[in-house]
Amino acid sequence: MRGMFLKIVLWFWASLALVALALHVTIIATSVPPEVRVQRFSDTALSGYGRRAVAILEREGVPALAAYLDGLERSTRIHAVLIRQDGRDASGHAVTPRVAAAAARAGDAGHADVEVNGGVALKAHRIDGADGQRWALVASTPIGLVRLLHDAPFAQLLRLVAVLLTAGVVCYPLARYVARPLATLRAATQEVAAGNLAVRVAPGLGRRRDELADLAQDFDRMAERIEALMTAERRLLRDISHELRSPLSRLHVALGLARQQAGEDQAPLDRIEREAERLNALIGQLLMLARLESGATEPACEPVDLATIVREVVEDADFEVKSRRRGVRITRACESVAIGAPDLLRSAVENVIRNAVRHTREDTAVEVAMRPRDPEHVVIAVRDHGGGVPESVLPHIFHPFYRVGDGRDRYTGGVGLGLTIVHRTIQLHGGTVRAANAPGGGLVVEMTLPAHTRTPSAPPKCYRRDPLT
Incomplete structure (x- = not known):
């Protein structure tokens, strides 16, 4: 899920970054630099401002000129000074060298180019008075942070970092909002795969009202349906098995009475008895599976x-099996203690070994090995020397009533329950079971169980699993 979350973050992040980059390029390509804006403003306005200032000075004097220039600064943020030919302002005060130089250049050329220094743009324009005297209006205006960023060498990098940080801050919670339900749904599917059919997703999503919430509700309905079907199947299996026990018992009674009347012709009755015993064994397996599945x-x-x-x-x-030219031998042993039910564990081991004996070739021996997997687990491995099992069906041989095919009942107890019961029994004790084809032929079934060290500080730990599908 981390991969999906990261992809969503990167997708949104990259999309916003590309949009911001395109917008930035467009702005740069179409915008007018501050110098050009000041230049245009100066050319169109300073001439008018200057003529107006000279007219006020000639007609009303210096105080009126000062009032006019103050009003101009308040309304346009343009600070203007009217300079005489001698380099002093209209009131007779000295000016800064920068202003004097700009006025001198304007007196020679008619106007001076925009000069930008320290975030302030300065422009001078020549004004010819009515009496033939020449003046120069020197105007300055601040261009602020925008101009500084425009000129700074790190400006482009700064903009890019700002875009990426903003996109990341926005995209992370958005991606989290989208990915969190998927993580919850994935965890729920893993729970269902492990056998916990009671898990539900929708309550954990709160008040979401979107497609993911609909998916969660569909998942919950599916889980409820599967749980109901599995419960009904286990109940039917248990009820049928119990109901078959009564007629089977009556069949044994009738069989005994028939033997008393049959005389020496017992062969048909022997066949009936064998089939009845097989049916009785099958019913016993069904009842055991039902108890293991239900957790009873x-x-x-x-x-x-x-x-x-x-x-x-x-x-x-x-x-x-000695009379059938087969054998069973222990190739490796170790002392190990498990915690659980002796009868169930014995039945599981015996089931695997007897099925291995059934399918190993003549003049071969089933090999049984016990070895520690780690300090906390022990492995019981049973290998036969038969034909093995196709790799494609190995994951399914622990499913109830599954048969390998080709007329063989490989590790299924004849009807497909043997390994299922083994699987459930080992899981009930906190262990695992796996099967694999052995090098050189045959099948290996490994039962891994928790090993218990009997010390006063380590009390026995009992295991229980949830019913599996």
């Missing part, structure tokens, strides 16, 4: 010696 089965919070469980299951399985 809690792992006992007691130490379990994993090494002992593995050793006992391996010995039993090896004894049973």
